[in-house]
Amino acid sequence: MKFVLAPDSFKGTMTAATVAATMSAGVRDVFPDAECIEVPMADGGEGTTRSLVDALGGEMRTVEVSDALGRSRTAHFGWIAAKKLAVVEIAEAAGIEHLTVEELDPHQATTVGVGQLLNHIIELSPAQVIIGLGGSATNDGGWGMAYELGAIVKNSSGNPIESRALALADAANLDTSGISERWQDVEITLACDVDNPLTGERGATAVFGPQKGVQPEEIALFDAALAQWGNLLDETSGRAVSKNPGAGAAGGLGAALMALLGAKPQRGIDVVIHAVSLEDQLAGADFVFTGEGSMDYQTKFGKTPWGVMLAARKQNIPTIAFTGNLGRNVESLHENGFAAIIPTVREVGSLTEALEKAQPSLRESVRMACRILAAARHTEKF
Structure with a gap:
């Protein structure tokens, strides 16, 4: 049997x-x-990296990154050398689990640490990267990550804006020439179980912002900042990524990954089923x-x-x-x-x-x- x-x-x-x-x-x-x-197995949430490493015979690796508030922490990711596959959960860097309730601050919380993780991973020359979205403490639309990858955003006066969420309200120009061209050869899959767009009544701020510290009277401000950011992402990518299902995942990080790195979202469990070749294992x-x-x-x-x-x-x-x-x-x-x-x-x-x-x-x-x-x-x- x-x-x-x-x-x-x-x-x-x-x-x-x-x-x-x-x-x-x-x-x-x-x-x-x-x-x-x-x-x-896993479904794209917590534990996905470990499950894929165990299932595919990979190894866990560590790297020093910044948490959502800029403090140093040790993050883990998976590397399956035989497949040139990296697996990472963004919560390892920008996770809400690393902050106390009193520390939640959407004005300062940033995805810079996610960019640091990805900069480390690209040095391994991966063919594939699976990114688990979820559990973030951020609402910056992935701007911190984009900044760390080499993107520059300027205001209408031609001055670079700060790497924080509400600064995006003044974003007028997005320069992506500093992002490594090596990402163009990498297949990036987002394990994502939410279908929210970047902005609007079902967007990142309205739905997930309050649990990250966004006050009711601030929702419109953060949403407007992300809308401006979304316009730049859409313009840069030539696609309406800000409207895509999953663009609002992880405080809008999904939109930035889709626009800047060509990432494609899938249901978390489907990502894992494909990665471990479950259907082949089931035969007989x-x-x-x-x-x-x-x-x-x-x-x-x-x-x-x-x-x-x-x-x-x-x-x-x-x-x-x-x-x-x-x-x-x-x-x-x-x-x-x-x-x-x-x-x-x-x-x-x-x-x-x-x-x-x-x-x-x-x-x-x-x-x-x-x-x-x-x-x-x-x-x-x-």
Whole structure:
């Protein structure tokens, strides 16, 4: 029998690679001769870099960059030398997770650190770069990143503007001649699960600005600054990138990446499925096991288990999901979806205890599912 084990991480307890290995061990407890294909997965959010590095045999690398407020921090990215593929999450540099609530400041927050990350990556001469958008503390439209890459923006008087969000209101000219031509030979994919444009009532500022510290009375100011920036990006690229779905991701960073580096957005789970060649791995499989730490009705909106199930369904392979926390309205996930969803918490106790036992509990849950499959196989009912 062939099992494909394609889970996401169980956040706070196990990486996707550890989950896949634990599932594999549970399968072999019952089917010792089974072929187990371990494919660590992610959906473009936190953990995507680690999952792709584990799945593709790459390595994690570090580089010193600036955080959203200009402070030095060590950022991580993935490098898969065999594919000349770099994988990076912009939150490693400009992440809101690195700031306290009191530190949130959209006036000063910048994506300069993202540019520093990309400057380091281009020195590796990559053929492909996957960039995970999400979790940013910035609302500068990617201007800080553009500045660090070599772009120059001047006002109507011909003077360079500052590298901060509201300075973009005075932007009149964008010079991209300082951006390395090497980027023209790089295929850049944005793992992006939002479809917001750069500006307007569904734009970066109106939808995401408040969580980054933009005050209600400032929304129009920031939106107008990004609109001016968007006009320059559209003019420079010859395309209306500011209107593209995903242009408003990461405080408008999506628009800058599309316009200046030719990046193309895709749903995060689709990016990972393609990168790890999941559909090829599924060929000839009898069952697919997937899962993540928590699942509920929202799982079908681009989360890893749902994406894996859809890929398996194309090849008529049943998918069983495992999860530590089974949330609301999961019944909808069974409709044209999972063959079964199995919670892994095995006894009443505290959250701390559940997290401590997560790995052995998962292995036992997989073992139990396989015993049921073995019984059904014995009676020839599948």
